[in-house]
Amino acid sequence: MAPKLERFVSPGKGNGLRATARIKRGELVYSCEPLACCVSNKLSREVCHHCFTRRETLLRCSQCKTARYCNITCQRQAWSGHKRECKCLRSLLPRIPTDSVRLAARLIFAVLSPSQNSSEELYTLEEHESHLSSVSEQKKQGLSQLASMLELYLQQEAPDLVREMTSLPPSCREPLSLIAKVTCNCFTISDGELQEIGVGLYPSLSLLNHDCRPNCVMVFKGTKLQLRAVRDINPEEELTISYIETLSLTEDGQKQLEDQYHFTCRCQRCDSQDKDGLMLSGGESTWRPLKEALPRLEGLKAESNWQTLLESCSRLLSTVGCDVPEENLYKLRVTDMALDASVHLGHWEEAVGYGEKTLPVYRQYYPDPHPVHGVQLMRVGKLQHYLVHIEDALETFKQAYQIIKVTHGDDHPMTTDLLMKMEECRTEMDQHSSS
Structure with missing residues (x-):
């Protein structure tokens, strides 16, 4: 199936995605698996670390005591991605790194494992913005602490990693830059009831720009992200999603966009503040x-x-x-x-x-x-x-x-x-x- 979208330069916004053909309301525009993902720490005992299904009882990895799976099948299928992480988790027990640190490490392991790498991405990891030049000193300090935790977490694998990471793009070898890219570009993975269950990086869909009244929405089937049109979209029209909760005051939404994504929204809804009253x-x-x-x-x-x-x-x-x-x-x-x-x-x-x-x-x-x-x-x-x-x-x-x-x-x-x-x-x- 020919893709219905392409990368382009969106006026005033930098990179973006637009339709290459007419897209009908309700149509599946794009779907993809993440380059890397992990279950949220707060749900690590309730959600399978491979298929992201909620279950009453899960099998626990006997080595790291952290990863949990539906059954032996999920555990076996997850092992190629989990084996290096498992060693890192064991070295830090009983401490568990934050979601962003675990995701950054999984990203490194995925990029270094050619079998898991997708050549079809419209947007490479190297191209992802870190926005380090525009973040406040306070936020940079917080990111630096996460970068230090990432280095500590990876120590167990360090001898091999240092050698292997020379093959990574320069901005992805530097822990601070990588953590900044992850926090700015990752997506929250949610279950059927839209409750957060994890985080993942979907490089091509990081190109989607924000609109407070978007023409697309994202939903998940396990870890697979599906982008669907909620309005009819014409060829060459930009595809947009909302980065923030719809139910928020204009001022609060704009603050979140500036703090987390480093831009000011100028859409019609923000200018009119029509729902605030x-x-x-x-x-x-x-x-x-x-x-x-x-x-x-x-x-x-x-x-x-x-x-x-x-x-x-x-x-x-x-x-x-x-x-x-x-x-x-x-x-x-x-x-x-x-x-x-x-x-x-x-x-x-x-x-x-x-x-x-x-x-x-x-x-x-x-x-x-x-x-x-x-x-x-x-x-x-x-x-x-x-x-x-x-x-x-x-x-x-x-x-x-x-x-x-x-x-x-x-x-x-x-x-x-x-x-x-x-x-x-x-x-x-x-x-x-x-x-």
Whole structure:
């Protein structure tokens, strides 16, 4: 299949990707495996380090005690990429390096292993920007610490590596430059429910430029990244994705883009700040307690302290009541966390109540076919189905399907799961009407 995209120089942005032919909404534009990837440290016990599937029980590597796999097959298939990493991990136990250090090391091992190297990349590792000349002194210090950790981590392999790394491009031999390239160009790998499970480097897709209202979205099947069009795209039109969470104030989004990606967004949405008024609806004195509580609530969520999280969220939401509209960004975030906590605690009635409140707001903030909206609908539909609200569940699943078939495609496990859920609802409704 001829590629539907090509590299070009995008005015004012440097390198970019554009369409070579007309691309229809929902069409798969490009898919690829990463040059290197690793499971996030915080999920290393829950996700297979080869296929990135979540499982209740995983086999543990008997040597490094860190890598985990679904079964012997995954473990064997992972060994060629894991054997050097395994030695490095053993040398540092019980310390585990950060995700970016592990990814940088895996990148070195992948580039030095010709069998894993792809010759079809549109963008080489050497060409990736490190942006070291434009980062603040404070950030450079942080990157230098990561570079020192990378050197320490690689010491076990150092005698062989030093000799082998002479074949790498000059900017990839220098640990600081490599770490800077990795942190600036890696993608977060997410599961079907868009929860982060790892990080990976996909060189060709690092060429994609940002837009706050992009024409493409990225979803993952395991570690394979799929780029899909969410609008019809004309030949020679630039392909764009959003680098940041859609649900953020203009000022916060711009700060993240400047801090992490070193550019200022000048798109129409940023210039008009059209959603900010809605996100901050209600009197500031009434929503400020919600905003101020968020760091503590996020801490409780990170600790999986679901009972305290639910109590805190429900108390805050009942205190502000109707004074703060559902559209308020901080109220929505607190409601979403109350939903998460309710699900983890098995409080299904509460969970569906919180979930249903979020849906009209998600519809306002994610107007395009957006995977985040589709996943939220699917989540609420499953709760409605579990509570035997069959007609509501079918309607919610139908709305989710209209989005997911575009953002994920017909062959994605999420789409298959959704079609199965809709069929279950119809069967149950038929049985009910005939009894």
